[in-house]
Amino acid sequence: MNPNQLLGKRGTADAHPMEDFLRMDRMPHIWCSTCGLGTCLTAFIAAAQESAIPREDIVVVSGIGCTGRAAGYLKYDSFHTTHGRAIPYATGLKVANPRLKVCIISGDGDLVSIGGNHLIHAARRNMDLTVICVNNFNYAMTGGQAAPTTPQTAIATTTPYGAFERPFNIPFLVDSCGATYVARWTALHVRQLTIAIKEALLHRGFSFIEVISPCPTVYARRNRLGTGLDLMKFYHDHSITKNFASTRECDIKFQQDIVVGKFVQREEPTYLDAMDAQMKKTLGAKFVPYVGPMDPNSERTKSDART
Amino acid sequence: MNQRPRGPVLTGAHYLDGDHACAEGAIAAGCRFIAGYPITPSTEVAERLAERFPRIGGTFIQMEDELASIAAVLGAAWGGARAMTVTSGPGFSLMMENIGLGVMTETPCVVVNVQRGGPSTGLPTLTGQQDMMQARWGSHGDYEIIALSPSSPQECFDLTVTCFNLSEKYRVPVMFMMDECVGHMTEKVVIPEADTIDVWPRRWYRGPRDKYLPYAPDKDGVPPMIRAGDDHRVHITGLTHDARGYPIINAECQQICVSRLTDKIRDNADDLVMVKEEQLRGADVVVVAYGISARVATKAITDARKKGIKVGFLRLITVWPFPEKKIRDLAGKVGCLVMPEINLGQMYREVERAAAGKCRTMLVPHCGGWVHDPEDILKAIIEGAK
Amino acid sequence: MEIKVSGFGGQGIIRIGMILGKAAALNDNKSATLTQSFGPEARGGACSAQLVVSDAEILYPYLTVPDILIAMSQEAYEKFEPELKEDGILLIEEDLVKPHPVRGHIRQYAIAATRIAEKLGNRLYANFVMIGFIVAITKVVPKQALLDAVPGTVPDRLLQKNIDALEQGFVLGEQKLAEAK
Incomplete structure (x- = not known):
């Protein structure tokens, strides 16, 4: 994409190039300097534009946490839900209004810990959702507590002597549960990440992207890893791109090489495809496909007005 | 069928x-x-x-x-x-x-x-x-x-x-x-x-898309709604928010946001409260009940009336908002309010609160597992009529 | 009129109450309230259905003293027979219930509903044999009201078999009634 296309209304350097897609009336944002979340948002906006999906069809859902604030800054229909429940909320939006392209942008704690059950079930159903899971290895909003992604030996406020639990390998988790698109990039890999988000948006089925992202204020500082910029340098030196690597081998160990790439891309019936096929098979002509949501443009005051 | x-x-x-x-x-x-x-x-x-x-x-x-x-x-x-x-x-x-x-x-x-x-x-x-x-x-x-x-x-x-x-x-x-x-x-x-069958439509917003404020209420305190995917670019959050739906984390916004959420129900309580009244006029005792307990109470009421006790019956259909006006009015006119419910006193506390000491109130509790023995309700009615 | 249907789970006890209630409420211009109790397990446990049928609106929905008891298992018989009204009607599954001497003025009738159902091809029809038997003896609803209530309560492909079972129970009920007179 020509970077000039991303210039703001005024086409000048002082305007944010993506201001049409951000809630500029909510700036400044709450994220820390050199946090990776800004990169994730710009990658998302660029990918959404490149996908050519009508803007109004895209709905963003977040849970709670630093990444959970993403929905609040993106100028799409956006929903900031409760901790862990972004995926089932998004499931409701999608099933009730299948036209929508529903994207979840949330953090590792939100999606994999408190929302872990929803994550595996959405993957199992191959629910047609795009999940962008920003992994900063800890609960940053609440001050840097250990998460199920915190690598062993890393320091967090609740693991002051070093984390000792085994962390999740998230791509392996969602792959084994049936996700049909799985990728991992870091906040450094802007181009690859943008391509991955675009592919995920255009993918039919459950698509999942893990974005390894620096948390300069709590995770990096507490582990003496420097600033966000130092972590970007670390990603540069220690990311190993292995497309279609076995997700089983994508474990992340404290300050060791990170396998990145597109790991899974396969075609399988989505939840809605499978439901329609089964109902048609069993009910035949008696099957009445879902009528869709109510239409604001047609008043319906009597109960039989639909179907 | x-x-x-x-x-x-x-x-x-x-x-x-x-x-x-x-x-x-x-x-x-x-x-x-x-x-x-x-x-x-x-x-x-x-x-x-x-x-x-x-x-x-x-x-x-x-x-x-x-x-x-x-x-x-x-x-x-x-x-x-x-x-x-x-x-x-x-x-x-x-x-x-x-x-x-x-x-x-x-x-x-x-x-x-x-x-x-x-x-x-x-x-x-x-x-x-x-x-x-x-x-x-x-x-x-x-x-x-x-x-x-x-x-x-x-x-x-x-x-x-x-x-x-x-x-x-x-x-x-x-x-x-x-x-x-x-x-x-x-x-x-x-x-x-x-x-x-009377089915009420959603309160759809019908103004220009770019003018929509998700939490700007109509006169009755309730804002109109949109549907995701129709290009209103709304932000909906569980955080305390202003009319735009944007999080505002301070006491002033909390006051406006939370008051309206409660007032839209409280101010419309008369519209919301549904009860069924039976022989309240001149009653010495009124049984207040809801759900299955209201059905069970009917037997005790019938038996009490056979004994010549003037028993009225107030069946709550709306339980929240609590029909406190009804109870307050009754409390000034009857001797006792008797409430059977299959718990150890939940809605009863509301009855007690609304009656505010203007009449006696009696709970007929039940721990659950089955309905009341109508005899227990009858005993309370007889006691309440004394 | 207060009716208690009892047996063990899987015998179609609730369905007996359901069909009698439906016949009374929809086809005989009566009020009919059915309540039920069963163990958490769908099969095997003790199970009973309680039906109140009345010309007036039913306010209190439960039984006080049953006028009619149907017992399709020994356990149910032992448990519920003492509650039956002194001059009530007791119907038992004769292969599954060994009754004690009849109490008071209770009129007792027995039918081998399960054996009859097995001869019809499946013991699952036993409840329909019993329904026919109940209606012939107690006349709780007219026979036509009963027959009109059956469609929709069993899969269409089993409708005729169930009606046959019902008819056999009904005929046997009329016979027993005639014998008793």
């Missing part, structure tokens, strides 16, 4: 239990989205809709738990669907956090609770009325809710429609507080012609 009409509404006379009547009420109200998780004794509602929906253009999704069910219902409502979930005690507990989100984001939906005995796993197959206060206060923070309680399968049908209507009018989750006895009681249920 005798008639098979072409439309989705099962017009005609049927012999249905309360759970199934509730399911038919949802269909008649235009509900076409259900998310649920199996739990006794509410499962029959979801089962019937799982069977009915694919034949009438509805969609049922069995979620992984009740946390997910209520979240999906809220999402579906913003997707433009009329949505419902169904559960019982333990599941109701799990739904509480997102019921708060529903209140905060003013999301119309219906939560059916077919109550069983608690606490904890308690009595999965046996009745209780022990979630009445949880319906009102179960989610954290200050808020107001609407809750109705049916006493018969016919009311399970009729009031399910009312629940949807009220949820749309006031943009709030409405709790339908059934109990195992009414849910599993079978009686004749008459379902009217579809075009005679």
